[in-house]
Amino acid sequence: MSPAAIEEKTKLSKHLDVNKDLLDEKLAFDKNFDIVRREMTIGGKKVLMLFVDAFANAELMTDILYNLGKLDREDLSVDAFQKLFSKYINYVEVQQADYLEDVIEKMLSGPLALLIDGSDQAIMLDVRTYPVRSPQEPDLEKVVRGSRDGFTETLVFNTALIRRRIRDPKLRMEYVQAGNRSKTDIVICYIEDIANKDLVDSVREKISSINIDGLPMAEKAVEELITPGNYWNPLPKVRYTERPDVASIHLLEGHVLVLVDTSPSVIITPATFFHHLQHAEEYRQNPTAGVYMRWVRFFGVAVSVFLLPLWLLAVLQPEILPPALKFIGPDKIGKIPIFLQFLIAELAVDMVRMATIHTPTALATAVGIIAALLIGDMAVTVGLFNAEVVMYTAAAVVGNYLTPSYELGWANRLIRLFLLVLVGLFRLPGFLIGFALVLALLVFTRSFGVPYLWPLIPFNARAMYSILVRRPVPTANIRPSALKPRDIDRQGVPVPARKPDEKAGKTKGNK
Secondary structure (H helix, E strand, O other): OHHHHOOOEEEOOOHHHHHOOOOOHHHHHHHHHOEEEEEEEOOOOOEEEEOOOEEEEEHHHHHHHHHHHHOOOHHHOOOOOOOHHHHOOOOOEEEEEEEEHHHHHHHHHEEEEEEEEOOOOEEEEEOOOOOOOOOOOOHHOOOOOOOOOOOOOOOHHHHHHHHOEEEEOEEEEEEEOOOOOOOEEEEEEEEOOOOOHHHHHHHHHHHOOOOOOOOOOOOOHHHHHHOOOOOOOOOOOOOOOOOHHHHHHHHHHHHEEEEEEEOOOOOEOOOOHHHHHHOOOOOOHHHHHHHHHHHHHHHHHHHHHHHHHHHHHHHOHHHHHOHHHHHOOOOOOOOOHHHHHHHHHHHHHHHHHHHHOOOOOOHHHHHHHHHHHHHHHHHOOOOOOOHHHHHHHHHHHHHHOOOHHHHHHHHHHHHHHHHHHHHHHHHHHHHHHHHHHHHHHHHHOOOOOOOOOOOOOOOOOOHHHHOOOOOOOOOOEEEOOHHHOEOOEEEOOOOOOOOOOOHHOOOOOOO
16 A cells, blocks of 8 residues: 555544544445444443444354453453553454544445544454355366365455465465455465466456456356457457366466355356366266266367358358258248248357346246247247257357356357358358457467467367366366476475576476
């Protein structure tokens, strides 16, 4: 905090009535029913207790006040603040505050403020408790075998879930706040002797420079504020996870995590295209099964992007097909042009998807049945749609759901729609131009300085092998070199990362 910011703060007065009037002016007690103000006498001293209703733990407060109520006037006759702070308050999480703004900011975050007549300092007791849900398996990252806990909306719970898995004294949880009005709590998480210092400094600097009134959308707002550039680029530059085991393995690789209060999603930085294609299920099964699942996923994602544009191209320009593939294409187009059929099908799928999100769970299945049987089947029966269009659209949608990253799934959906439009308008030249533009977008996109297509572009054989093949744990002993970790070896004695001025061939096992 700058000296100018400190000078602007209001120092607490030694007179309790003055402090009470200042707090009333700032907090408007008569207009905020949930801010509780309690005046009482402890050991002959007038005190003011201030807290937010429903944030304070009533049982803890009762125990603390019970002990304070036993104090006599002689116990607090001299230096009441220090005696209460150091001796008589039998609680661990206690801090002091010297400025009015600090008292208000901390109190609105949940702690209880205790102001004492005759003292120009306040005691902040962290007796808060938040409305929380228990950790449970996230819906977007389910596994057949493995842990069932997941991050919640409470920040301290999330940090505890990570510390439970990584009991390393080098694990760092840096606390910062952002949002001029919301004062949102944010934690920057990394392992000090693994994560690249420049990456940590970059993330810290970007979060510290956030200048906005509030972050009600939590992690998504933080992502857009710390990843400047082309905001209309649909490719996700960070990865989200709600699984503590996934977050922990990325920490061990050298990534930096950003945890935002009120959000169960943790931001992983940096993230390449291939990070979004990995799933915890591959590492919960035998390596052979993991390889198979990974290749099925790669195939499904490719189908979700390219199947519809290529099939539409084959229908609109059948002369490009070799004789062996002449069977591709419908015998009857239908009453609606094939290009419009695909566009309508894409919009219909997204409408059904959004409808199921906004529909109560008990009715979501009925919405899917109505869309599939009544709308889809009847459209084919009456001849408006071709059956193959419905079939290929369904295959593309299934492939889209194989994408582990929800954000990348949306990007792939938009890319598919972009290619469909270009093919419908310009046919083969449109497809080639669209493919070239998408490839250029992938090549020139970066996530915190890391090329988005690494290790394919720039090519790294060892790292690319790890992408294509789910390696057994004993052989996955080198951290990704694109992260420039301080320690590149995951087994045995720590090995410092190669310095920039050294030749690549001098560092054994460098990726």
